Amino acid sequence: xxxxxxxxxVVALHAMVPLALxxxxxxxxxxxxxxxxxxxxxxxxASGYNLLLGYTGLLSLGHALYLAAGLYGAGLATxxxxxxxxxxxxxxxxxxxxxxxxVGALALRTTxxxxxxxxxxxxQAGYLTILYFxxxxxxxxxxVVPRGDSIGGLPADIGNADTRFIIALILFAVCTAxxxxxxxxxxxxxxxxxxxxxxxxxxxxxxxxxxKFLAFVLSxxxxxxxxxxxxxxxxxxxxxxxxxxxxxxxxxxxxxxxAGVVLxxxxxxxxxxxxxxxxxxxxxxxxxxxxxxxxxxVMVAPRGVLGTLRHKLDWxxxx
Amino acid sequence: MDFGPYxxxxxxxxxxxxxxxxLTALGLSLVFGVMRVVNVAHGEFxxxxxxxxxxxxxxxxxxxxxxxxxxxxxxxxxxPLITGAVAFATDRFVLRRLDYQPEATIVATIGLLYIIQxxxxxxxxxxxxxxxxxxxxxxxxxxxxxxxxxxxVIVIALSVLLLAWLALTRTRAGLIMxxxxxxxxxxxxxxxxxxxxxxxxxxxxxxxxxxxxxxxVPTQQAHYLMxxxxxxxxxxxxxxxxxxxxxxxxxxxLLIGMSDGIISVFFSPTLAKILATLLVxxxxxxxxxxxxxxxxx
Numbered sequence: 001x002x003x004x005x006x007x008x009x010v011v012a013l014h015a016m017v018p019l020a021l022x023x024x025x026x027x028x029x030x031x032x033x034x035x036x037x038x039x040x041x042x043x044x045x046a047s048g049y050n051l052l053l054g055y056t057g058l059l060s061l062g063h064a065l066y067l068a069a070g071l072y073g074a075g076l077a078t079x080x081x082x083x084x085x086x087x088x089x090x091x092x093x094x095x096x097x098x099x100x101x102x103v104g105a106l107a108l109r110t111t112x113x114x115x116x117x118x119x120x121x122x123x124q125a126g127y128l129t130i131l132y133f134x135x136x137x138x139x140x141x142x143x144v145v146p147r148g149d150s151i152g153g154l155p156a157d158i159g160n161a162d163t164r165f166i167i168a169l170i171l172f173a174v175c176t177a178x179x180x181x182x183x184x185x186x187x188x189x190x191x192x193x194x195x196x197x198x199x200x201x202x203x204x205x206x207x208x209x210x211x212k213f214l215a216f217v218l219s220x221x222x223x224x225x226x227x228x229x230x231x232x233x234x235x236x237x238x239x240x241x242x243x244x245x246x247x248x249x250x251x252x253x254x255x256x257x258x259a260g261v262v263l264x265x266x267x268x269x270x271x272x273x274x275x276x277x278x279x280x281x282x283x284x285x286x287x288x289x290x291x292x293x294x295x296x297x298v299m300v301a302p303r304g305v306l307g308t309l310r311h312k313l314d315w316x317x318x319x
Numbered sequence: 320m321d322f323g324p325y326x327x328x329x330x331x332x333x334x335x336x337x338x339x340x341x342l343t344a345l346g347l348s349l350v351f352g353v354m355r356v357v358n359v360a361h362g363e364f365x366x367x368x369x370x371x372x373x374x375x376x377x378x379x380x381x382x383x384x385x386x387x388x389x390x391x392x393x394x395x396x397x398x399p400l401i402t403g404a405v406a407f408a409t410d411r412f413v414l415r416r417l418d419y420q421p422e423a424t425i426v427a428t429i430g431l432l433y434i435i436q437x438x439x440x441x442x443x444x445x446x447x448x449x450x451x452x453x454x455x456x457x458x459x460x461x462x463x464x465x466x467x468x469x470x471x472v473i474v475i476a477l478s479v480l481l482l483a484w485l486a487l488t489r490t491r492a493g494l495i496m497x498x499x500x501x502x503x504x505x506x507x508x509x510x511x512x513x514x515x516x517x518x519x520x521x522x523x524x525x526x527x528x529x530x531x532x533x534x535x536v537p538t539q540q541a542h543y544l545m546x547x548x549x550x551x552x553x554x555x556x557x558x559x560x561x562x563x564x565x566x567x568x569x570x571x572x573l574l575i576g577m578s579d580g581i582i583s584v585f586f587s588p589t590l591a592k593i594l595a596t597l598l599v600x601x602x603x604x605x606x607x608x609x610x611x612x613x614x615x616x
Contacts, residue, residue, distance in 0.1 A: 059422055106600050109607045113357045113421055114562060117554050118603060124551055125596035132589045244547070248429055255426070285441045291433025298426045299416060 018173040039270050040168040041230050044175045046265030048222025049250040054260035056215040057195025061116050062123030063250045066220040068242035069096040070227020075145045075237035085148035092228025100220020127242040142238025164233050255297050258306030324462035333580025335469045338476035339531045341572035343549050344556035346527030348568040353500045353520045359428040362550025363435040364402050368529025369541040371398035373448050391453035398533045399526040406525030410518045439543040452537035472534045559602050561612025
C-alpha cells in the first residue's frame with residue numbers, strides 16, 4: 001500500500017466516526033441524544049489533553065484551568081459584557097489560549113514530576129481565584145448563561161437539542177481533523193520523538209521547549225473550545241469545572257480510550273461517561289469507582305482500549 | 320486590639336501552621352527523595368489520620384470512658400498505625416508492582432486518593448466531627464489568652480522534626496535510606512534490601528502525615544475532604560524548598576506556613592493560598608530546581 005492510499009484510508013476512517021454518529025442520532029432515545037452532545041464536547045477537551053500526554057509525553061494535572069477559562073470567558077462575555085454567541089465563544093477560546101501560553105511558559109521551565117505538580121498548583125490557583133471573586137463568578141453555585149438564537153448573524157436555535165448536537169458534532173469533527181493533521185505532520189513526529197528521547201531531539205537541532213510549548217498551547221486551546229462551547233450550549237458555568245477532579249477526568253478519559261490514538265479520547269469519554277452515569281445511580285461514592293478504574297488501568301492496561309488494540313493487532317497505521 | 324498584639328497572634332497561628340506543615344511535607348519529601356514517587360494520596364493519609372484519631376478517641380471515651388488526655392493519647396498511637404498499615408499495603412500491592420515508575424505511580428496514587436476518600440465517605444459519613452484536645456489550658460500573653468494546646472503542638476512537631484533529622488543523619492537506618500536515595504542499584508549490590516527500604520519509607524511518610532493530622536485535628540475537625548489542603552501546601556513546600564532536599568523542606572515550610580498564617584489572619588485564607596501558589600511560580604522562574612534543590616544533570 002502506498003503512503004498516499006494509506007493516508008486517504010486513515011482520513012476516511014476518522015471522517016466515518018462523526019458521520020456514523022450523525023446517522024445514529026435519530027435512532028437513539030432523547031436521553032442518549034442529550035448525552036451524546038455532552039460527550040462530544042467533553043471529548044474535545046480530552047483530545048486536547050491527548051496531544052500533550054499521548055503524543056508529547058507531558059503529564060499535566062491542571063488542564064481544568066483551560067476548560068474553566070473557556071467556560072468563564074464565554075459565560076462572562078455573555079452575561080457581563082453582552083456579547084453574542086460567536087463573540088463569546090471566541091473570547092472563551094482566546095482566554096484559554098492566553099492562559100495556557102502564560103502557564104506553559106512558566107511550567108515548561110520544569111520537567112518530570114515538578115511539571116505535574118506545578119500545573120496542578122496553577123490550576124488550583126485558578127480555582128481559588130474563581131472562588132475569591134465570587135461576586136462576579138458566583139463561586140461554587142455558578143451562574144446561568146442565556147442561550148443565543150443566532151451564531152454570527154446566522155439563525156441557530158441553541159435551545160433546541162438537535163441544533164446543539166449538530167454544533168457539537170461539527171466542533172468535534174473540526175478538532176479531530178486538526179488533531180489528525182497535527183500528529184501526521186512533522187510537528188507530530190517531533191512531539192512523538194520528544195516523548196521517546198528528548199536529548200536526541202535536541203541533538204538533532206530541534207528546540208524541545210518550542211515544540212512542547214506548541215503542544216501545551218494547542219491543548220489549552222482545545223480545552224478552551226470545549227469549555228466555551230459547553231457554557232454556551234448547556235447554559236451553565238460553575239467553579240466545579242475548575243476543580244482538580246476535572247483535570248483528572250481528562251487524564252482518565254485519555255488513558256481509558258488510549259493515549260496517543262486520535263480517536264482514543266472520544267471512546268474513553270464515552271465509556272467513562274456511561275459507566276459513571278450507571279454507578280452514580282447505585283452509590284453517592286461513585287468517585288471511588290474512578291479511583292479503582294485508574295489503578296486497574298495503570299496496572300493492567302496502561303495502553304487503554306485503542307492503544308491495546310493497536311499493539312496486539314499490529315495496527316501501526318492508526319495515528 | 321492594637322497592631323502589635325494582632326501581629327503576635329497572627330504569627331503564633333502561622334507558627335502552628337508552619338510546624339504541622341513541616342511535618343506533613345517532610346513525609347512527602349522523604350517519599351519523593353528516597354523513592355522518586357510523587358504521592359498524590361499524601362493528603363488522604365493526613366485525612367485518614369484525622370478520621371482515625373476521631374475514631375480512636377471516641378472509642379476510648381465511649382467504651383473505656385477515658386479522660387480527654389488518655390483518649391487523645393490513644394489517637395496519637397493508633398491513628399499513625401492505621402494509616403501506616405494502609406500505606407504499607409499500598410506499597411506492597413500497587414507501587415511495587417508498578418516498579419515505582421514516576422508516571423504510573425502518580426496515576427495510581429490519584430486512584431488511591433479517590434479510593435481512600437470515598438471509603439471514608441461511605442464509612443465515616445459526610446459530616447465534620449470534632450476531636451477533644453487533651454487539655455484546655457490557656458496561656459495568658461498579656462493582651463490575649465492563647466491556647467496552650469497549640470503551643471504544645473509547636474513543641475511536639477519541632478521535637479519530631481529534630482528526631483527525624485537525627486535519625487536521618489546519625490543512625491544506620493538513616494544511612495541506609497540515604498544510600499538508597501543516591502543509587503538504588505548500587506545499594507542493592509551492597510546488600511541493602513531496597514524493596515524493604517521503600518516499603519518502610521512509604522509507610523513512614525504516611526505515618527508522619529497522620530501524626531500531624533492528629534496534632535492539628537483538635538483545633539479543626541475531621542472531615543473526609545480535608546486532605547486536599549495539606550496536599551497542596553506540602554506540594555508548594557517541596558517545590559519551593561527543592562524536591563528531595565530535607566533542609567529546603569524545613570525552610571520552605573517555615574516561610575510558607577508563617578506567611579499563610581499571617582495573611583489568613585489579616586486578609587483571607589483564599590488569598591493566602593493564591594499568593595503561596597504565585598510564590599511557586601516566582602521561585603520557578605528564578606530557580607527551577609527550588610531554593611535548596613540540586614540542578615538535575
